[in-house]
Amino acid sequence: MNYEIKNVWSILLRLFHWSLVLSIVTLVVTGFYINSPWTNTTLEGTGAFPMATMRYFHFLAGYLFAAAVLVRLYLYLFGNRQERIWDILPVTPRNIKSLTTTVGYYSYLSDKHDKRLGHNVLAGLTYVLTIAAAVFQLIGGFYMLYPESLFWQGWGGAVFGSQQQGRFIHHLLMWYFILFAFVHIYLVIWNDIRSPEGLTSSIITGKKFKQKNG
Amino acid sequence: MEEQAGNIDLNPDISRRGFLKSCTIAAAALGLSEAMIPRLVAAAESAQRPTVIWLHFQECTGCTESLLRGSHPDIARLILDIISLDYHETVMAPSGHQAEKSLHDSMEKNAGKFILVVEGAIPTADNGIYCKIAGRTAMDILAEAAPKAAAVIAIGSCASFGGIQAAAPNPTGAKGVQDLVSGVPIVNIPGCPPNPVTFLGTVLHYLTFKRLPNCDNLGRPLFAYGRRIHDHCERRAHFDEGRFAEQFGDFGHKNGYCLYKVGCKGPETFSNCPAARFNDVDVWPVSVGHGCVGCTEPGFWDTMTPFYERLPQVSIPGTGIITDADSAGKKILGVAAAAAGIHAAVGIGKSMIKGKDKDKA
Numbered sequence: 001m002n003y004e005i006k007n008v009w010s011i012l013l014r015l016f017h018w019s020l021v022l023s024i025v026t027l028v029v030t031g032f033y034i035n036s037p038w039t040n041t042t043l044e045g046t047g048a049f050p051m052a053t054m055r056y057f058h059f060l061a062g063y064l065f066a067a068a069v070l071v072r073l074y075l076y077l078f079g080n081r082q083e084r085i086w087d088i089l090p091v092t093p094r095n096i097k098s099l100t101t102t103v104g105y106y107s108y109l110s111d112k113h114d115k116r117l118g119h120n121v122l123a124g125l126t127y128v129l130t131i132a133a134a135v136f137q138l139i140g141g142f143y144m145l146y147p148e149s150l151f152w153q154g155w156g157g158a159v160f161g162s163q164q165q166g167r168f169i170h171h172l173l174m175w176y177f178i179l180f181a182f183v184h185i186y187l188v189i190w191n192d193i194r195s196p197e198g199l200t201s202s203i204i205t206g207k208k209f210k211q212k213n214g
Numbered sequence: 215m216e217e218q219a220g221n222i223d224l225n226p227d228i229s230r231r232g233f234l235k236s237c238t239i240a241a242a243a244l245g246l247s248e249a250m251i252p253r254l255v256a257a258a259e260s261a262q263r264p265t266v267i268w269l270h271f272q273e274c275t276g277c278t279e280s281l282l283r284g285s286h287p288d289i290a291r292l293i294l295d296i297i298s299l300d301y302h303e304t305v306m307a308p309s310g311h312q313a314e315k316s317l318h319d320s321m322e323k324n325a326g327k328f329i330l331v332v333e334g335a336i337p338t339a340d341n342g343i344y345c346k347i348a349g350r351t352a353m354d355i356l357a358e359a360a361p362k363a364a365a366v367i368a369i370g371s372c373a374s375f376g377g378i379q380a381a382a383p384n385p386t387g388a389k390g391v392q393d394l395v396s397g398v399p400i401v402n403i404p405g406c407p408p409n410p411v412t413f414l415g416t417v418l419h420y421l422t423f424k425r426l427p428n429c430d431n432l433g434r435p436l437f438a439y440g441r442r443i444h445d446h447c448e449r450r451a452h453f454d455e456g457r458f459a460e461q462f463g464d465f466g467h468k469n470g471y472c473l474y475k476v477g478c479k480g481p482e483t484f485s486n487c488p489a490a491r492f493n494d495v496d497v498w499p500v501s502v503g504h505g506c507v508g509c510t511e512p513g514f515w516d517t518m519t520p521f522y523e524r525l526p527q528v529s530i531p532g533t534g535i536i537t538d539a540d541s542a543g544k545k546i547l548g549v550a551a552a553a554a555g556i557h558a559a560v561g562i563g564k565s566m567i568k569g570k571d572k573d574k575a
Contacts, residue, residue: 035524035525036524036540037456037458037474037475039456040456040457040458040460040466041455041456041457042457044455044457048455048456049455049456050456051455051456052455108560108561108564144481147442147445147484148440148442153430153431154431157431157432161512161513161517162511162512162514162517163442163481163483163484163511164479164508164511164517164518164526167481167482167525168525168526168539171525171539172528172539172543174543175539175542175543175546175547178543178547179543179547179550182550182551182554183550183554186557186558190557190558194561
């Protein structure tokens with residue numbers, strides 16, 4: 001069987017992906033600490049600032065997360081063919097077909113699957129949902145980081161209500177990202193085993209292996 | 215008001231020094247420069263004392279109690295020298311028809327000029343029958359008084375946002391003033407109770423500048439509600455250094471550590487409590503070992519509870535389970551892991567039955 005190498009993901013998209021991974025892992029770990037600090041510095045005058053340090057890394061990772069989300073939003077409009085949003089919006093017959101085929105394939109109802117180069121539409125829509133959740137998470141985060149800024153009070157107040165409601169939704173959305181990461185990794189491995197095309201390595205190399213026609 | 219002036223319980227003999235001190239404290243609370251103090255003093259001692267009509271609706275009188283315990287100025291100077299308090303059910307001498315008459319006389323005489331202070335929420339369900347004074351509903355009384363006022367001060371969380379009466383399921387349909395009145399400037403002074411200094415500062419600001427102070431988007435004066443409690447808390451160093459009271463009465467609590475882990479809502483609450491403090495003895499909840507409950511925020515009975523936990527609880531739909539966010543998250547993640555395990559097992563089982571078809575991708 002003949003395979004050829006296809007360029008799928010641009011360097012910018014791969015940078016986005018790994019920035020998001022790094023920031024989400026940091027944000028979740030430090031976020032759990034900030035919500036419920038598991039250490040207690042009962043010795044005074046030790047010069048340790050665990051909460052301040054955790055908050056510092058949380059904010060640093062938050063800015064990385066923000067940058068990654070902005071890059072992805074840019075790529076939805078100006079990326080390559082696989083990265084643009086038109087490739088996965090279920091508005092064309094091709095994309096609607098991809099959605100139904102993928103649902104059938106994932107639930108073992110059929111062995112047919114969408115052999116397109118980029119995301120299948122089910123995955124693509126999940127990513128759009130995730131980026132939307134990320135935007136909400138960012139508004140909530142900046143609302144809490146700059147509580148006295150009238151700009152963020154306006155946005156945060158309009159979207160979430162009080163600081164406490166913003167904090168609550170911020171915490172619940174964190175669980176969405178944990179859940180997403182788990183399902184994402186499971187399905188990547190599952191897809192790579194069921195129909196090997198170098199899916200896992202594509203997010204490092206940017207390349208997939210596709211069967212040559214004929 | 216003549217009856218009131220003769221009330222021996224109220225001592226109007228206050229020194230000039232005490233009066234100036236009151237004005238200075240109000241100027242400090244307002245964030246004004248000391249150059250403004252003479253103007254505040256002039257406004258406060260001018261002959262044209264503003265008429266204040268104080269209405270009580272669904273409330274506990276706690277805001278009035280708080281004001282009675284204010285000492286800069288004390289209540290006597292406030293109602294005799296600074297404002298002309300024409301109607302206030304708790305401190306006025308008249309009662310019955312006499313009281314009603316003084317309310318209506320004052321409203322007619324000072325139409326368009328008086329300050330209306332509202333304490334307590336207004337029930338709106340069933341045409342407002344859940345709060346009636348002199349046979350009239352709170353809704354009627356407010357609808358009559360508010361359009362005639364020059365400005366409305368909603369004192370306390372109930373008058374501002376509905377307070378505990380408006381907590382879910384809000385059986386009486388309780389609402390704050392700003393939900394029912396329009397066309398009149400309204401300032402909210404939430405708190406349960408608010409600091410008397412904040413009320414006095416707002417009144418003096420109005421006397422001095424002839425307008426209400428600048429407010430945030432919830433209608434709260436920025437001089438008192440522009441800063442977050444957590445950022446001005448005396449226990450903040452313990453927070454940053456990770457020293458926490460794990461529960462009330464433990465080592466950390468006795469040593470004055472941060473109350474974050476026992477549910478303090480200081481990080482979510484805007485108020486001048488850490489700076490202005492209460493009752494002349496420099497106390498506020500956190501200074502005496504109890505976390506902030508977020509009483510200046512809208513709907514705090516619904517959103518800030520449980521008061522001794524960081525976050526509200528979640529109910530998992532369809533299960534009847536009410537739990538905290540983290541154990542809910544862990545449960546959902548567990549279900550997802552189980553689903554993934556079953557999914558993988560089905561795939562393996564299917565390929566074992568059918569045999570691997572190498573050509574099928």
